[in-house]
Amino acid sequence: MRTIGLVAGAVFRESVRDRIPYAMVAFAVLLIAASYLIGQLTAGQDMKVIKDLGLAAMSWFGLLIAVFIGITLVSKEVERRSVFALLAKPVSRAQFVVGKYLGLVMTLAVNLAVMTVAFYAVLLYMDMTTAPGIKSVWPAPALDPHLAVAVVLTVAELSIVTAVALFFSTFSSPLLAALFTVGLWVAGHFNADLRNFEAVLDARPVVLLARGLYYVLPNLAPFNIRAEVVHGIDVPASQVLLTLAYAVVYIGILLTASVMVFRRRDFK
Amino acid sequence: MAAIETEELSKDFLVGFWRPRPYRALDRLTLSVDEGEVFGFLGPNGAGKSTTLKLLMQLLYPTSGAARILGRPVGDFATRARIGYLPENPYFYDYLTAEELLSYFGRLFGLRGADVTRRVSAVLDDVGLGAERRLRLRQYSKGMVQRVGLAQALLNEPEVVFLDEPMSGLDPLGRRHVRQVMLQLRDRGCTIFFSSHILSDAESLCSRVGILAQGRLIASGRLSEILAFELKGWELVVDHVSGEQRAALDARARAVTTLAHGRLSVELPPDIAPDQVMRELGEGGAQVVSLNPVRETLEDYFVQSVGAAESRRTGL
Numbered sequence: 001m002r003t004i005g006l007v008a009g010a011v012f013r014e015s016v017r018d019r020i021p022y023a024m025v026a027f028a029v030l031l032i033a034a035s036y037l038i039g040q041l042t043a044g045q046d047m048k049v050i051k052d053l054g055l056a057a058m059s060w061f062g063l064l065i066a067v068f069i070g071i072t073l074v075s076k077e078v079e080r081r082s083v084f085a086l087l088a089k090p091v092s093r094a095q096f097v098v099g100k101y102l103g104l105v106m107t108l109a110v111n112l113a114v115m116t117v118a119f120y121a122v123l124l125y126m127d128m129t130t131a132p133g134i135k136s137v138w139p140a141p142a143l144d145p146h147l148a149v150a151v152v153l154t155v156a157e158l159s160i161v162t163a164v165a166l167f168f169s170t171f172s173s174p175l176l177a178a179l180f181t182v183g184l185w186v187a188g189h190f191n192a193d194l195r196n197f198e199a200v201l202d203a204r205p206v207v208l209l210a211r212g213l214y215y216v217l218p219n220l221a222p223f224n225i226r227a228e229v230v231h232g233i234d235v236p237a238s239q240v241l242l243t244l245a246y247a248v249v250y251i252g253i254l255l256t257a258s259v260m261v262f263r264r265r266d267f268k
Numbered sequence: 269m270a271a272i273e274t275e276e277l278s279k280d281f282l283v284g285f286w287r288p289r290p291y292r293a294l295d296r297l298t299l300s301v302d303e304g305e306v307f308g309f310l311g312p313n314g315a316g317k318s319t320t321l322k323l324l325m326q327l328l329y330p331t332s333g334a335a336r337i338l339g340r341p342v343g344d345f346a347t348r349a350r351i352g353y354l355p356e357n358p359y360f361y362d363y364l365t366a367e368e369l370l371s372y373f374g375r376l377f378g379l380r381g382a383d384v385t386r387r388v389s390a391v392l393d394d395v396g397l398g399a400e401r402r403l404r405l406r407q408y409s410k411g412m413v414q415r416v417g418l419a420q421a422l423l424n425e426p427e428v429v430f431l432d433e434p435m436s437g438l439d440p441l442g443r444r445h446v447r448q449v450m451l452q453l454r455d456r457g458c459t460i461f462f463s464s465h466i467l468s469d470a471e472s473l474c475s476r477v478g479i480l481a482q483g484r485l486i487a488s489g490r491l492s493e494i495l496a497f498e499l500k501g502w503e504l505v506v507d508h509v510s511g512e513q514r515a516a517l518d519a520r521a522r523a524v525t526t527l528a529h530g531r532l533s534v535e536l537p538p539d540i541a542p543d544q545v546m547r548e549l550g551e552g553g554a555q556v557v558s559l560n561p562v563r564e565t566l567e568d569y570f571v572q573s574v575g576a577a578e579s580r581r582t583g584l
Contacts, residue, residue, distance in 0.1 A: 003376060010361070010372050017363035017404075080359045085420055088325045088353035089376045090345055267327040268281065 003091055004099040011103025015069060016110075025111050028061035029118040036122050047138045050126065051147065051230045054119045059154050059226075062112055063185065066158045069107070070165025071177040073100045078267060087267075094259045101166050101255060105159050112158075116151050123147075139232035149240060150229045156247040157223035161185055163254035164218065170262045187213075188220030218250055269339060271428050271459040272301040272324065277333035279319055293319045295483040296333065301461055301476070303427075306454050308470035309463040310566075311480035312574055317463035318356050320480070321432045324461075325353050337428060349377055352426035356433045356463075358417030362406035366397060366416050369405065370423060377424040387423060394452075395419045396445050410437035418446060422453070429453065431462040435469055447473060467566045479570060481577040487569075495564050502536040505557040506549055513552045520545075531557060 035053035040046060074097065077083040087096065120143060127135070127142035140146065164184050168177035194217070197210035222243045225235045277297040280290035294316040301307040311317050322328040324335055326343035340347045360369050370388040379387055392401050395415040405413065414437045421429055434450070435443045450473055453460055464470055470477055471491065478488040487494060501522065509517070509532055517524055522535040536545065546556050 006372060006375050010364070013368070014361050014363045081355060081357070082359050082361060084322075084325070084327055084355035085353065085358060085360070085373075085417070086376075087327060088348065088351070088355075089373060090348045090378075091376055092345070264329075266281075266329060267322065 003095045004102065007091065007096060007099025008101075008103035008106060011073070011100055012106045012110075015104065015107040018069075025061070025114050028057045028115050031057040031061075032115065032119050032122055036126065047126065047142060048230050050122065051144075052226065054122065055147070055150055055154070055226045055230070058112055058115045058119070058151060059157075059224075061115070062108060062154060062158045063161060065108060065111060066104070066161045067165055067178055067181050067185075069104055070162045071169045071174045071181060073104055073166055073169055074262065075169045075172075075174050075177065078265075081267075083267060093263045097166070097170070097259050097262050098255060101163065101258075104162050104166075105155075108158050108162065109155055112151060112155055116148065119147070140229070144229065144232075146229045146235070149235070150225050153223045153225055153240065153243060156244055157220055160188075160218050160220065160223075160247055160250055160254075163251045163258070167254050167258045167261070170258045170265070184218060185220065188218040189224070190221075191217055191219040192221055219246070222246070269303060270300045270336075271303045271305070272299075272307075272335075272337055272461055274299055274320075274324075274335040275333055277320070277323060277335050278331050279316075279323060279328060280331040290331075293483050294323070297480075297483075297485055299478055299485060299488060301459060303459050304454075304457050305476060306450070306460045306474050307462070308474035308477040309461060309480065310465065310467065310470055310477055310570065311463075312465060315480040316483040317480055318432055319483075321353070321355075321430050321461075321463060324430060349424060350427045352421035352424065352429040354417045354421040354429070354431045354434055357436060358413060358420075360405050360413070360416060360420075363404055365404055366392060366401040366408075366419070369416065370420060373420050374423055391419045391422050394422065394449060396442075411439060411442050414438055415442070418449065422449075426458065428459040428461065431460065433464060434462055435464065435466055443469070467570055471566045477566070479573055481574045484577070486577045487573050491566065495566065495569055498564060499538045499561055500564060501538050501562045502540065502542050503558075503560045503562050504534040504536060504542070504545065505531055505559075506534060507531045507555045507557055509549070509554045510552060513549060513554055516548075535562075 032054045035050045035057070038049055038053065074083075077086070077100075083096075087093065123142045130142075135142075161181060161184075165177060165181040168180045172180070191214055194210040194214040198207045201207060222239070225240075227233075228235050274297050277294060278292065279294040280292050282288035283291045297316075297320060309317050309320065319328065323330050324337065324342055335342045337344075337347050338350060364372070367388055370391065371384050374384045374387055395418050397412065397415050397419065400408070400412060405416065408416070414434075418431070418434060421431065431450075434446055438446060447469065450460055450462070454473075460473075462473075474491065476488070476490050477494065479486050505527065506517075507530065509530075514524070514532070517532070517534055520536065520540065522537060524535075525533045527533050536542065542559055546559065549556055
């Protein structure tokens, strides 16, 4: 465990010093702030627009960080040969892969926490500058704690995306890994359609294939509760917990597969 | 006990995209290095030296054969804490400083607290890295990265070190420094296995060498066994030579080469009496600058053996 923590700590330290995540976080914070101005343009809908844009900005910029750092996590080490000295130390390949993964998830969580603080700051400002009469028609309070639940689910979704990126980066080039990961992210959001394929097509083999894909591909739609939170619709705690449990299982399987691939690799 | 042993160790790589075929990078390598020995693993570029080191570090898996370090199969987790490895042209993390990188590696070796700082500082002193240890590695020159590479290989006070081209990228001062570090390691009983194609390094450091060409070990043994150390002739450098003396030298020497400022380098056969030649030259007004015996060097042996292996392969 200590070794995994040390590898994760090194990833975290390196990514904190890298300028790319900073730029993304800064851009996301800027977008969250800008949502305040956009909100001003929409009569009566301002709070919904700010919340929607803010959560979407976190999700999108988090995705960029997850994909672009995730795909280079392992491949960069192998390409630049920094892995040689590291794997000659008392570090197993499994510890290396899991440590790398946890380091990036830690980076993501910190970045999203920074974005969340900025988001709540904008909402607090809105809350303080809005007349009580207008506030009474908002579907949910400005500083709604459910927003934090939506952020937690976004972090869980991005953790799956990171695991997918890591898995592909253990055996393919960064470009291919990026394509596969983004492809799976898109497919993951339309996964529910695969389950009900028989409603649109009558061919049994295709339906079975679609059903198979439904179980293999990540199902990312349940992680997006932004619309419910923005509109003040209650999301049951059991649904949130089940979704988080799904993330843990899916990530566990992906990490196991990544370790199995990485363990057999030759480093020329 | 042997510190490093390989038995019929072979590695094939698949080459070609559409119809991959195996290419043998290392062919049935069997060798043994005793504890406390400095073993030079020599060979031209592409001979399979780095492949062997990577097999010993389990960065590559062998196609066949086996290898042991300190009596344990390669890849053994406990053994890794007792060895050090400097990869060829090492590369580390751009955004960490040398101190941070070594502290990270030190903790991976199980060091904690003040021990980490103490050991990191000592090993950076040993490899001659000064105040620049607090700079990020992306700002380092190639030679400085090489020193960091050496430092990380020595961090755990290893019993066996594997150095892949340790002199690569170093200036003459850096090379001398690394040579001194290696001699200190040898003096404290550390086994050193290093690959190089710089033969003078091997000649000055190694107790034994192995020569690899096209993946095969073509020679191995003590330098005294490999090289006959027989006198092959004399090299005389002489100045102010008259025309008459030059004609006499041309008649006796194997070759006479004109150097800068009119000096001559004269290759004399081994059976000549050098003191007599010097006396004659002196009497005729010439001035002897230097006289050196010429013996077989590792380079001569290397060129002969690698050349012979090459011609066997091509059938010429």
